[in-house]
Amino acid sequence: MILEKIANYTRKRVQEDKKIVSLEEVVNKANLLPEGDFKFEQTLKKNKVSIICEVKKASPSKGIISEDFPFVQIAREYENAGADCISVLTEPKWFLGSDEIFKEIRKNVNLPMLRKDFTIDEYQIYQSKLLGADAVLLICSLLDTKTLKKYISICDSLGLSTLVEAHNIGEINSAIDAGARIIGVNNRNLKDFTVDLSNSINLRKSIPNDILFVAESGILNVNDAISLIRSGADALLIGEAMMHASDKKAFIREIKQGGALNED
Numbered sequence: 239m240i241l242e243k244i245a246n247y248t249r250k251r252v253q254e255d256k257k258i259v260s261l262e263e264v265v266n267k268a269n270l271l272p273e274g275d276f277k278f279e280q281t282l283k284k285n286k287v288s289i290i291c292e293v294k295k296a297s298p299s300k301g302i303i304s305e306d307f308p309f310v311q312i313a314r315e316y317e318n319a320g321a322d323c324i325s326v327l328t329e330p331k332w333f334l335g336s337d338e339i340f341k342e343i344r345k346n347v348n349l350p351m352l353r354k355d356f357t358i359d360e361y362q363i364y365q366s367k368l369l370g371a372d373a374v375l376l377i378c379s380l381l382d383t384k385t386l387k388k389y390i391s392i393c394d395s396l397g398l399s400t401l402v403e404a405h406n407i408g409e410i411n412s413a414i415d416a417g418a419r420i421i422g423v424n425n426r427n428l429k430d431f432t433v434d435l436s437n438s439i440n441l442r443k444s445i446p447n448d449i450l451f452v453a454e455s456g457i458l459n460v461n462d463a464i465s466l467i468r469s470g471a472d473a474l475l476i477g478e479a480m481m482h483a484s485d486k487k488a489f490i491r492e493i494k495q496g497g498a499l500n501e502d
């Protein structure tokens with residue numbers, strides 16, 4: 239499965255990174271930074287519905303999404319269009335992301351930023367803190383409950399939020415047991431890349447209301463977004479459709495207005 243391939247490649251990447259900067263060094267450096275203030279989850283808590291816009295050059299399911307990829311300009315456009323948070327993919331092989339892209343965007347926008355990578359080692363959490371991230375992604379199918387708990391605790395000590403991603407009820411229970419405060423449900427089946435928004439809609443009911451719920455992937459238009467808001471999503475993570483939207487401001491405005499109209 240693609241996720242295993244990505245995770246295996248990520249293990250090699252992290253081993254290489256550790257040869258340049260050791261675990262001890264990243265830990266020490268990260269601990270010297272001011273503690274984070276959980277800006278990512280504070281933003282999600284404060285809003286009725288938040289839109290997390292993703293900066294995404296390519297993906298395993300779609301190949302190249304943006305040929306020229308002016309990533310700083312895209313992130314600024316998201317900010318000006320009314321995005322609440324920004325997600326930046328840093329995985330280099332399948333998503334053509336990088337830590338440098340993340341750092342450049344960090345310098346140019348004020349919104350809370352999610353470092354979207356395939357976390358398989360605590361090293362990446364300290365690295366995310368050094369990159370200026372506000373949140374990291376933890377994927378349940380890559381981490382058992384004990385490891386999830388440990389990584390959430392490391393993030394807590396650094397003031398970083400965690401988006402814990404689940405695909406099914408077993409993974410949701412693992413995320414809850416690990417103490418996740420934000421759970422994302424991915425609508426994309428990572429075995430065959432099919433997208434089914436009803437995955438978020440069905441699994442919403444299994445997540446307690448005091449845990450923030452993010453619907454992820456495959457949101458192609460305003461109607462998709464509104465149906466997820468109606469099913470109780472606190473936030474939507476939108477990549478490809480946001481990258482392609484010619485009028486990003488109108489896209490976000492219509493989602494938020496549509497979501498508000500469907501309240502109660």
Ligand SMILES: O=C(O)c1ccccc1NCC(=O)[C@H](O)[C@H](O)COP(=O)(O)O
Pocket residue numbers: 240241292294297298299300426428454455456457475476477478479
């Ligand atoms: O996007 C993929 O093809 C993909 C494949 C394998 C693992 C993860 C993948 N995507 C990561 C994401 O979480 C999405 O980029 C994100 O949810 C936005 O999705 P979309 O709106 O469909 O671009």
